[in-house]
Amino acid sequence: MAFSGPVLLKRIPNDPQQRKLLRYADYVATGGYASLKKAWGMPAEDIIKLVVDSGLRGRGGAGFPCGTKWTFLPKESFPRYLAVNFDESEPGTFKDRYLSDYDPHVLLEGIAIAGYANKISTSYIYIRGEYHKQAKILEEALLEAYANGIFGQKHPGTDIVHNCYVHRGAGAYICGEETGLLESLEGKRGWPRIKPPFPAVAGAFAKPTIINNVETLACLPYILEHGAAWFKSMGTPSSAGPKLFGVSGHVNRPGVYEDELGIKMSTLIDKYCGGVKGKYRAAIPGGVSMGILGTDQFDAQLDFDIGRKYNVLGLGTAGVIVMNDQTDLVVMLRNIVRFFAHESCGQCTPCREGTAWMHKMLSRIVAGYGTAKDFDLLLEVGLSMGSMPGTTICGLADGANWAVKTFLQKFPEDFKKRLKRDVVPGVTLTPAGAAV
Amino acid sequence: MPTMEVDGKQISWEGKKMILQACLDNGVELPHYCYHPGMSIVASCRICLVEIESPDPKDPAKLVRVPKLVPSCQTPAVPGMKVYSKSPKAVANQKAVMEFLLINHPLDCPVCDQAGECYLQDYSFKYGRSESRFDENKAKKPKKDIGKHVVLYSDRCIMCTRCVRFTREISGTGELAVFGRGHKEEIDVFQGKPLDNPLSGNVIDICPVGALLDKDFMFTQRVWFLKTTPSISPFGSGGENILIQHNQGRIYRIKPRFNAEINKWWISDDIRYGWQFVHENRLAELRVADAAHALPMAWEQAEARLEQTLLRSVSERGQGSTLLMLSPFDTTEEMFLAARYIRKVDPQAAIGLNMSRIDGQDQVFTNPTTGQVTYTIRADKSPNRSGAEKMRRHFGDNIVMFNDLASQIASGRYATVVLLADAIGHNDDELAALLSPIANRIVLSSRPSRLTGQATMVLPVCTWAEKSGVYENFEGRVQAFEKAIEPPEPARAAGHVFWNMLGMPGTYSAAQVRQVMADHGLSEYAAVSIPVHHEKVELMEFSPL
Ligand SMILES: Cc1cc2nc3c(=O)[nH]c(=O)nc-3n(C[C@H](O)[C@H](O)[C@H](O)COP(=O)(O)O)c2cc1C
Ligand code: SF4
Ligand code: SF4
Ligand code: FES
Numbered sequence: 019m020a021f022s023g024p025v026l027l028k029r030i031p032n033d034p035q036q037r038k039l040l041r042y043a044d045y046v047a048t049g050g051y052a053s054l055k056k057a058w059g060m061p062a063e064d065i066i067k068l069v070v071d072s073g074l075r076g077r078g079g080a081g082f083p084c085g086t087k088w089t090f091l092p093k094e095s096f097p098r099y100l101a102v103n104f105d106e107s108e109p110g111t112f113k114d115r116y117l118s119d120y121d122p123h124v125l126l127e128g129i130a131i132a133g134y135a136n137k138i139s140t141s142y143i144y145i146r147g148e149y150h151k152q153a154k155i156l157e158e159a160l161l162e163a164y165a166n167g168i169f170g171q172k173h174p175g176t177d178i179v180h181n182c183y184v185h186r187g188a189g190a191y192i193c194g195e196e197t198g199l200l201e202s203l204e205g206k207r208g209w210p211r212i213k214p215p216f217p218a219v220a221g222a223f224a225k226p227t228i229i230n231n232v233e234t235l236a237c238l239p240y241i242l243e244h245g246a247a248w249f250k251s252m253g254t255p256s257s258a259g260p261k262l263f264g265v266s267g268h269v270n271r272p273g274v275y276e277d278e279l280g281i282k283m284s285t286l287i288d289k290y291c292g293g294v295k296g297k298y299r300a301a302i303p304g305g306v307s308m309g310i311l312g313t314d315q316f317d318a319q320l321d322f323d324i325g326r327k328y329n330v331l332g333l334g335t336a337g338v339i340v341m342n343d344q345t346d347l348v349v350m351l352r353n354i355v356r357f358f359a360h361e362s363c364g365q366c367t368p369c370r371e372g373t374a375w376m377h378k379m380l381s382r383i384v385a386g387y388g389t390a391k392d393f394d395l396l397l398e399v400g401l402s403m404g405s406m407p408g409t410t411i412c413g414l415a416d417g418a419n420w421a422v423k424t425f426l427q428k429f430p431e432d433f434k435k436r437l438k439r440d441v442v443p444g445v446t447l448t449p450a451g452a453a454v
Numbered sequence: 455m456p457t458m459e460v461d462g463k464q465i466s467w468e469g470k471k472m473i474l475q476a477c478l479d480n481g482v483e484l485p486h487y488c489y490h491p492g493m494s495i496v497a498s499c500r501i502c503l504v505e506i507e508s509p510d511p512k513d514p515a516k517l518v519r520v521p522k523l524v525p526s527c528q529t530p531a532v533p534g535m536k537v538y539s540k541s542p543k544a545v546a547n548q549k550a551v552m553e554f555l556l557i558n559h560p561l562d563c564p565v566c567d568q569a570g571e572c573y574l575q576d577y578s579f580k581y582g583r584s585e586s587r588f589d590e591n592k593a594k595k596p597k598k599d600i601g602k603h604v605v606l607y608s609d610r611c612i613m614c615t616r617c618v619r620f621t622r623e624i625s626g627t628g629e630l631a632v633f634g635r636g637h638k639e640e641i642d643v644f645q646g647k648p649l650d651n652p653l654s655g656n657v658i659d660i661c662p663v664g665a666l667l668d669k670d671f672m673f674t675q676r677v678w679f680l681k682t683t684p685s686i687s688p689f690g691s692g693g694e695n696i697l698i699q700h701n702q703g704r705i706y707r708i709k710p711r712f713n714a715e716i717n718k719w720w721i722s723d724d725i726r727y728g729w730q731f732v733h734e735n736r737l738a739e740l741r742v743a744d745a746a747h748a749l750p751m752a753w754e755q756a757e758a759r760l761e762q763t764l765l766r767s768v769s770e771r772g773q774g775s776t777l778l779m780l781s782p783f784d785t786t787e788e789m790f791l792a793a794r795y796i797r798k799v800d801p802q803a804a805i806g807l808n809m810s811r812i813d814g815q816d817q818v819f820t821n822p823t824t825g826q827v828t829y830t831i832r833a834d835k836s837p838n839r840s841g842a843e844k845m846r847r848h849f850g851d852n853i854v855m856f857n858d859l860a861s862q863i864a865s866g867r868y869a870t871v872v873l874l875a876d877a878i879g880h881n882d883d884e885l886a887a888l889l890s891p892i893a894n895r896i897v898l899s900s901r902p903s904r905l906t907g908q909a910t911m912v913l914p915v916c917t918w919a920e921k922s923g924v925y926e927n928f929e930g931r932v933q934a935f936e937k938a939i940e941p942p943e944p945a946r947a948a949g950h951v952f953w954n955m956l957g958m959p960g961t962y963s964a965a966q967v968r969q970v971m972a973d974h975g976l977s978e979y980a981a982v983s984i985p986v987h988h989e990k991v992e993l994m995e996f997s998p999l
Binding site for chain 1: 495496497498499500501503522523524525528546547550551554555557558587588589590591593612613632634635636637638639
């Protein structure tokens with residue numbers, strides 16, 4: 019483990035006063051697009067091998083090995099597309115936005131490298147609808163990139179012209195799920211697809227498609243520049259490289275910080291965020307889909323093994339939400355489940371009905387009308403949904419499952435003390451003890 | 455043929471099949487809502503999930519248990535696979551999905567038309583739990599008038615999207631869509647664009663619950679009172695297979711009957727809603743118009759009178775003075791008997807055939823994505839043109855073409871015409887004018903018209919629903935149908951009339967006539983089979999949890 023200073027954030031000063039948007043010239047002046055030039059001098063297969071060797075895993079939430087994903091493209095099947103996942107709608111997640119607010123060209127360079135390595139004809143940057151400013155920044159950066167021959171040209175040594183577009187979403191979380199994204203990109207309802215076929219075989223417009231997160235692609239110029247071994251020198255054996263952490267909640271200095279994977283949460287908070295405001299009680303490791311870390315898990319190592327080690331779903335987006343002992347976890351869970359109920363695309367019966375049911379139950383509990391049997395029922399409904407048990411098409415329901423499951427399992431008393439009351443027939447209960 | 459084991463039972467299939475379809479083909483019922491064999495697979499309702507053990511690709515002798523539940527509708531059947539739909543995990547999911555679908559359901563079965571043929575009811579009984587654990591307020595969703603024939607009760611909808619896929623993939627018209635998201639989503643039409651296409655009624659059939667209901671059928675019958683008779687559409691040359699559903703002598707609705715080669719699962723709205731004529735405006739009596747007075751009479755008298763008239767006409771005006779006018783609405787058996795009888799009394803009798811109603815061009819529906827033809831509405835609106843042509847050929851000489859009729863009649867050649875009128879009558883007035891110079895005009899018809907008004911003798915006959923026989927569609931496919939309801943007094947099948955007139959032995963039945971036809975060189979009619987309709991009777995069992 020060796021992290022000697024910011025990689026992805028090297029062009030973005032820590033001091034907000036000094037941050038500014040880097041234009042093409044600024045980017046080039048600080049070594050930008052040199053990696054692309056280097057890539058263009060290499061055989062495409064060597065780049066793919068380099069990315070495989072670097073151990074780079076997807077930064078969008080699932081942590082799938084990036085280079086391996088690229089090798090799933092069927093040989094000699096063209097055109098191929100790249101969909102850049104900039105939907106960033108997971109609560110607590112704002113790292114991709116931060117990167118492109120100041121350093122949009124690193125993403126474009128990453129796209130150009132991935133495009134060349136995989137012989138992509140068209141790259142679509144699918145950006146979350148609410149990101150007006152970032153869409154504009156990217157549009158302008160793209161114009162600069164086109165003007166400088168980064169896009170709109172043939173990949174060296176091929177006849178494939180690479181174009182890149184910004185496609186704005188309409189503000190649905192589910193369009194960040196990769197196949198929901200593809201549907202939305204095609205102008206359809208953002209309903210995740212059933213697999214097979216997998217996107218690498220039949221993705222956007224039924225053509226082979228790679229989907230990568232913004233941060234994943236932003237790592238590529240640095241891997242090209244410094245090599246796989248350098249990348250692997252950071253992080254842990256299973257989780258290589260530097261990582262952006264978006265920290266929010268009860269910390270003194272919330273924000274996006276970079277360190278290597280495997281850093282302890284406590285170290286991250288103390289080193290960068292000025293420590294916890296008040297007394298640490300719980301945290302969400304990476305977006306509300308991942309479940310909750312307990313009071314005794316403050317030192318959890320933030321890497322791709324976190325799920326297995328600390329009984330959460332995973333690292334997710336590494337958007338850490340810290341909660342002190344003043345936090346009402348019942349209300350917190352209600353808010354999380356409200357999010358899932360609101361964002362469920364509505365295809366799968368368990369997710370559509372189950373999230374809404376759990377939201378109603380939790381709202382009732384928050385209002386002080388919880389009954390003893392609600393605990394088990396909530397848990398049962400939560401556990402019934404998700405792509406891991408196989409009852410739903412996509413992972414949104416797993417997020418709801420893990421949130422409910424881990425909150426109830428790790429903080430049962432918070433709930434149980436709200437469920438003391440039993441319904442007395444004929445008596446109207448007033449909400450008592452409800453901290454809404 | 456590859457085989458697999460489903461809940462301990464061996465089943466086999468051919469080609470590429472999903473687990474669910476292979477099971478259904480083998481009569482093994484797995485619960486399903488969103489899956490419909492005629493449309494794309496969405497695997498979204500999640501009731502069909504099963505556990506599987508699949509052969510290890512490296513060592514096919516070894517079975518690997520898949521840790522997740524998998525959708526049987528979307529998972530290909532693999533030889534040697536083992537499928538468990540009754541395992542604790544599968545059953546728990548069935549119960550969970552049923553509970554989810556019912557938490558916001560209004561439970562208004564007593565006033566719902568679908569009750570009795572509702573998959574929510576059936577599956578609740580079979581897979582659901584008996585008590586509700588939902589203590590919250592139910593979501594309320596509106597009832598919407600979405601088209602000419604269809605009402606949507608949104609609160610009963612389970613969002614299977616079958617209806618949406620139908621308008622996208624089968625009718626290709628795309629009127630229906632999902633609006634809203636998550637638990638707030640609803641099926642609806644776009645503003646100002648109602649569900650209005652010639653196949654619209656099919657969405658009612660494929661809706662597994664009482665969400666899409668038929669305005670025409672609404673609140674007229676509880677479905678368990680309906681009796682079902684398999685039949686063939688009389689509304690065109692397609693030969694669509696249908697079911698007539700009726701009670702106490704009244705038709706209440708027409709449903710499609712699956713036929714892989716003809717109409718698949720679908721029928722057009724013309725067919726679905728065309729039956730009203732059966733119960734409207736029927737002829738109430740047998741009638742002879744003598745010079746001065748109209749005379750009602752019984753069948754025996756009428757038959758005697760008919761024969762008298764014909765014999766007198768032939769003896770006075772000679773052979774060849776009789777014209778038999780058939781209609782492509784008659785069954786082949788009826789045409790056969792009528793022609794035989796007329797040729798018996800007048801061996802030189804001319805045989806003519808009324809025109810078909812042709813509505814423009816065939817209307818072809820395609821799946822916009824695949825380009826595949828999904829349904830065709832034939833321009834030729836008569837159900838038995840092919841049968842009529844065949845009978846014309848069988849009875850050989852002295853056939854008149856419709857276009858020659860006018861001049862032949864003007865030449866004064868005919869003294870008597872016996873006409874089997876169309877059930878629907880698209881050119882009654884034209885025919886009436888054409889035939890008016892003929893002295894004796896004997897009309898067999900199911901309903902009054904200008905033809906019967908000016909006839910010298912009127913014999914009320916059955917509509918297709920009240921008789922049996924065969925229709926032969928545009929491609930010559932011979933399909934038999936059965937009588938569904940009793941005719942209103944005093945109507946009788948035209949075939950029956952001529953059977954009696956010919957003095958045939960035994961009781962009249964279309965099947966008998968086909969035997970006679972076979973004996974007269976029309977061997978193809980010997981083996982026409984009658985479709986059997988199996989009422990779905992299932993013994994319900996509770997699944998153990
Ligand atoms: C409900 C849901 C929402 C998601 N939202 C995002 C998102 O906003 N951004 C993102 O990059 N990945 C998101 N993902 C993960 C993507 O499906 C996919 O794994 C990722 O974009 C792949 O890129 P990567 O391999 O570079 O991480 C989401 C997944 C799910 C199930
Ligand atoms: S799990 Fe939920 S969000 Fe995902 S496809 Fe199913 S209904 Fe949609
Ligand atoms: S209206 Fe019927 S067919 Fe359409 S989605 Fe709802 S339940 Fe399915
Ligand atoms: S029938 Fe398989 S998921 Fe609906």
